[in-house]
Structure formats: C-alpha cells, structure tokens
Amino acid sequence: MHQRLFVHIPAQLFGARLNFLLNRKLQPEIACQEISIAKLDLGQMREFAAQLADQGLATCLHAPFNGFEPGSGKSRVQKRSAQICRQSLQLAEALGARRIIFHPGLVYGSRPKETAAWLENSLQFWPEYVHQAQELDTCLCMENIFETNPEPLFELLQGIASETFGHCFDIGHWNMFHSGRLNDWLNMMAPYLRHLHLHDNHGAQDEHLPIGQGDVCFSSLFSWLKTSACKPTMTLEAHKLSDLDLSLQAIAPQLTNP
Secondary structure (H helix, E strand, O other), X not given: OOOOEEEEEEHHHOOOOHHHHHHHOOOEEEEOOOOOHHHOOHHHHHHHHHHHHHOOOOOEEEOOOOOOOOOOOOHHHHHHHHHHHHHHHHHHHHHOOOEEEEOOOOOOOOOHHHHHHHHHHHHHXXXXXXXXXXXXXXXXXXXXXXXXOOHHHHHHHHHHOOOOEEEEEEHXXXXXXXXXXXXXXXXXHHHHEEEEEEOEOOOXXXXXXXXXXXXXXXXXXXXXXXXXXXXXXXEEOOOOHHHHHHHHHHHHHHHHOO
16 A cells, blocks of 8 residues: 555554554554553554564554643643653654644634634643654644634644644544635645545534545545645544445545655
C-alpha cells in the first residue's frame, strides 16, 4: 500500500490486528480514545511497531482528546493536558510514529474573546513539546474539530512557526462545521498541511462512513492535491474493517499519482 497512507486502529486492538496489518501491508494510525496510555504496555507496543518496521511499514499516533485542553486558562486542566502530551510523546517514541495528531481544544462556538484566550494559552503550551517532537523526528499535527474557518489554527501554527508543528485536515469535520469554501481553507493552510483524516458523512453527524457513502466533496480535495506542492500523509478513519475495505477501494485510484 502507498507509503503515505495509514488506517485507523484503536490502540487496545493493535496486537489483535497486527497480522491483518502485516498481511495487507497497511500502516496504522494508533488511536488512543478508548484506553488510557497509562494502561498500555509500551514495551509491547514497541515490539508491534518493530514488526511493522521490519516490513517497511510506519505508524502514526492519534493522541487522547478527552480532558485535553492545551488552551485552557485553568491550572488543573493545563496540568492534565501536559500529562497527556508527555504520555503521547512517550508512546510515539515507542512506536516510532511519524505523526502525532492532537485535538486543539478550542471549544465549540467559542466567541472571539474566548478564541483569543485559547490562542494565547496555546502559544505558551506547545513550544516545550515541539522541541521534544524535533528530537523524536516526528510532527505534531493540530486537527480541525469544530472550527468553522481556518483562522484560529492558522494563527497558532504561524505563531509556533516550526516544521514539526503542522495541520491535520479532517475533511469529515470540515463538512460538518465549515462556513467557507474548501479550497480557501486548503490554500490558507497549505504551508502547514502535514496530514489528512479521510472519512465521510452527510454533514450533520460524525458518522465516519466509508469514502463515497456520504456527501463529503472528496473529488475537490483530490483535485486540489494534484495541483498542490503539498504531499501530506493521510489516514482512512474507518471504524469497522468492512468500511475500511470500501474506503481502500475508493481511494486506490488517487494513490496511483506520486
């Protein structure tokens, strides 16, 4: 499979799906949403990743997002977010992860004053972990969640200004919350675009459908990528193996281009 392509695998199922990944030559994005990193055996995770690496297969990591609010002004929340970030970097080191995807923690419906406070706190939070990411040769990627436009994330990325701090564009989330044109978002974020999350929906719920089963404008995304200098890695965020097969079939023609 294409070296830029990854597939969603829950962290607690990594071992159970290792042979599936090896047999299909698929690279996992290890997702830590349903299990605490503290409950994972890092030595075991390292062994699993080493087996993939022996076959020329890489990994990405999706960090936990429950309780992760790096832009919060509350000390207790900041400490919890810092703990999650440290644990995520430790797991990324064990996995040899090429990307670590984080939710930025900007609350849905934030007003300008709240967004400004989130940005100020985030600019203070991230530099320490960007430095650690540089040492691990990985990239921290901020994923759009509720953002209706790219400006808040753009200002954060511009403020940190590091090659190891980029954007994960989730087109499914964009389809639910956007207020502008897809190309406008992509053109603004192009200098920072490092990773894509690909899944489908009908615009109202985060359904995580296979590509082509909702109304997400994948054709526009792939057309933009063909004319762009950006070559982001990407993850198929199918939550069922049967859906993954459908998404793999749908994306295969797009991966024939370099």
